[in-house]
Amino acid sequence: MSGHSKWHNIKQKKGKEDAKRGRMFTKIAKYIMVAVKEGGADPEYNPSLKVAIDKAKAENMPNDNIERAIKKGAGADSGANYEEVVYEGYGPSGIAVMVECLTDNRNRTAPDVRHAFDKFGGNMGTPGSVSFMFDKKGLMVIEAEGVDGDELMLTALDAGAEDVSDEGEVFEITTAPEDYHAVRQALDAQGYTFVQSDITNIPQNYTTLTDADDIKNMQKLIDMLEDNDDVQEVYHNWNQPEDDE
Structure with missing residues (x-):
């Protein structure tokens, strides 16, 4: 996982979420609930709930x-029955996009997601059209300030992490999905705090956009999707420019 840092994209995303914290809490x-x-209701016997709580x-x-x-x-009687649906497609210039949703009405959600793709120069694809370009991984992000990188690496790798990378501002720990909980627990026990902690989809490769209109449309596509109440996560392989913050 070394080489390209995902932290810039995470930073951007978290900045937007800070401005929309109420909506983010509603989504989480x-x-x-799902x-x-x-x-x-017991996270010790429900791995999905444990991941959801870590994310929260x-x-x-x-x-x-x-x-x-x-x-x-x-x-x-806990309200609507939500189901998880993943939509896949392409943004401007073929940027791969995966959209994870929790919806109680596919007939509402699918047209909304399709409209976002169409509006900003992309197109929705068929299931499997881009998911093969992503790897499902456990990802934990820890701020680097005050952290001994060697100690962090030893703890994480001993617990089963695949990689620990120093990205300057942060350390990124990646795991196989099945090892996520053991690594998270080991780091928790050592008192580490997390900027991000989740099982996520990480692109195998990143693509850079050079056309100004493509860059603008790609950002608007992400924003429109993330503003949709049914959308939980938007994954993409766009290498966002540093001056786009």
Whole structure:
């Protein structure tokens, strides 16, 4: 995983989320509720719920909100029945895009996602059209300030991490999905705090856009998708320019 840093993209995304924190908390609450419905309210026996809680904590979601979402998901009448749907497509100049959604109405969500692609110079593809260009990985991001990189690397690798990379501002720890929890637990035990902690999709390669219109449209496509209440995550292989912050 060394070479290209994903941190710039994560930083940009988190900056936008900070401005829309209420919406982000609502999306994570939905994610928690679905995880509880599918696997129960005890994170020790529900890996999906544990991932959802890790994600919530990395976003500084208050514990009260987390507990409320767990209780709501465990309730007999916990509202709409959400299902996970992944849409795949291409942004301007063939940028690969995966859109993870939790929806209670595919007939609403699919046209909305398709409209975003069409509006900004992309097109929605068929299932599997771009997912092969991404690897599902556990990813933990820890701010580098005050952290001994050698100690972090030893702890993470001993616990089963695939790689620890020093990206300057942060360290990025990647794992196989099945090793994520063991590595996260080992780092938790050593008192590390996380900027990001999730099972995510990481591009195998990144693509740079050079045309100004393509850059503008790609950013607008991401923004429009992330503003959709049904969209949980937008993954892409665009190497966003540093001056785009």
